[in-house]
Each structure stands twice: as C-alpha cells, then as structure tokens.
Amino acid sequence: MTAYFFSDTAALTGRTLRHVTRSLDTVITTAITPVAMMLMFVYVFGGAIDTGSVSYVNYMLPGILLMTIASGISYTAFRLFTDVKSGIFERFQSMPIARSGVLWAHVVTSLVANLIALGLVVGVAVLIGFRSGAGVQAWLAVVGILLLFTLALTWLAAIPGLSASSVEGAGAFAYPLIFLPFVSSAFVPTRTMPGPVRWFAEHQPVTSIVNTIRNLLAQQPAGDDIWTAMAWCVGILVVAYLFAMAAYRRKIG
DSSP: OHHHHHHHHHHHHHHHHHHHHHTHHHHHHHHHHHHHHHHHIIIIIGGGSOOTTSOHHHHHHHHHHHHHHHHHHHHHHHHHHHHHHHTHHHHHHTSSSOTTHHHHHHHHHHHHHHHHHHHHHHHHHHHTTOOOOOOHHHHHHHHHHHHHHHHHHHHHHHHHHHHOSSHHHHHHTHHHHHHGGGGTTTTSOGGGSOHHHHHHHHHSHHHHHHHHHHHHHTTOOOTTHHHHHHHHHHHHHHHHHHHHHHHHHHHHO
C-alpha cells in the first residue's frame, strides 16, 4: 500500500509540476513582490535603520525569504481550489490510486515551486551585496527550516484551497501572512518598537524563525530561538495537517 502511495503521489506530482512549468510566470510573480520589497528597504529605508555592524541586506534577507514563502503558498491554495472546482478530484477517486496522493502532489509541488522562488530571491540578494561566510551545515540548517516553514504553510493553504467558495477566498488568507514579518524582527530591531507591539513582535513565530536564520548565516549561535522556531513550525504543521485532512475527507466524501 505504501509503495502505491509513493508511486501515485510521484505521478500526480509530475502532473502538477507540468502545470507550473507551463506557467513559470506564477513562480516569477511569487518572487517579484519580495524582491521589490527587498530593493525598496535596502535602497530607500536601509540607511535610516541601525543594524550595527551587519549590512542591512544581510539583516533583512531572512524576513524577505519568509515573505516569499507566504506569497508562494497563495498559488498552492489557488491550484488546489481549481482542481476541486474542476471535478478532477472525483475523477481521480474513481481510479485505483491512493486517495491522499492527489493532495500530497500539491504539497510536493508547493515545496518545489517555493524552492525555485527562494533561489531567485537569494540570487538577487547576492547581486545587491548579500554575503555569508556560513558553512555547508549552517546552509543546510537554513534550507531545512525554510522547507519546514513552507510545509507548514502549505498545509495551512490546503484548508482554504479545499473549502473556499471562491478563488479570491482561496488566496486571500495569505495576505496577513505576507505582512506578518513587518511586525517582527525581520526589518527593524524589536527594541525600537513601542511596548505592546514589541511584545507581539517578540512572541510571534516569524521573529524566532528570522532570528534563527539570521544567526546561522552570520555564523552566530542560534540559541533558544532555533527551538522556538522549530516548535512553531511543527505546531502549525500538525494543526494545519489535521484540519486539511478533515476538509479533504469531507470534500471527497
């Protein structure tokens, strides 16, 4: 049964990936907004923000990477919603394939598409001055955290993708996630924020994830932030997975 699940998921992933490759503009569009934000902050606001001895592009890149993921998963919800409304789920369920393979195919496609978008953003960051002396292990840890965060948000995106009544509703949930880094340590140190805003910024998931990635790339100890970041990612992943699977079972009957 497990072998059938993996083979069916692989075949269905190939189908969704072909859709992505035929419309690479969606992946590029996913990266455009974060890149535009990065350029604006570096060249317009960067000189006014004190980040000590760290260059501003190095300081804010982790937050831009999380914005890229949040932007990308809106397309995951859109692709899933489109499949639901087209009736293709029902057609696949009438075939001898693993029932959850259709949903997992969208999850794997989201991981691949977001990795491409993240690569584009990092490439632009290097062009405008981003540098890191981090070793292979640190970079692997950064990639692992980004993949875990992408996986958690992808399952979160699956919920509106399966249950929304309109395409606008399917993608709109991502907007708060895109702007969440603005109220975190992503772009300015939290010590500069007023009391209640600072408390929220220091206790929301983006800050611990951003701090962890920033320290890894700067060859600094990640400290307790890495465990907080992992706890947030795993917690969101588990809760979102359970709700998404419940919505999927209701959808396919």
